[in-house]
Amino acid sequence: MSRKKVAEPQPQLRVGELAYDTARAALGVVMATDTAGRYSLRPPRGGVEWDAPYEDVRPATVTDQLRPALTEVNTRSRYGGSPWG
Numbered sequence: 001m002s003r004k005k006v007a008e009p010q011p012q013l014r015v016g017e018l019a020y021d022t023a024r025a026a027l028g029v030v031m032a033t034d035t036a037g038r039y040s041l042r043p044p045r046g047g048v049e050w051d052a053p054y055e056d057v058r059p060a061t062v063t064d065q066l067r068p069a070l071t072e073v074n075t076r077s078r079y080g081g082s083p084w085g
Helices: 062-079
Strands: 018-021 026-033 038-042 050-053 057-059
Touching: 018 038, 026 050, 026 062
Parallel strands: none
Antiparallel strands: 018 026, 018 057, 026 038, 038 050
16 A cells, blocks of 8 residues: 655745734734744734744735734723824
8 A cells, every 4th residue: 555645734924924823813923934834923013922833824914914003093092092192
């Protein structure tokens, strides 16, 4: 009986690209890829890196990029304070 060789997953994004982790609903910058099929991502403004499987990560859309800023503005308008300082 012959065994089929299973293709290793290939990264679709490069280091430095902005990505969206669908499992975490989080925006991140690709910091590294590995042969086990995972990306290392870091929040765009810095912070703790996390790993995510290739299948959970896609290129970030404009909507993904704007969502955190819109959430912050909405929170400030609901609970007081000006979003402009």
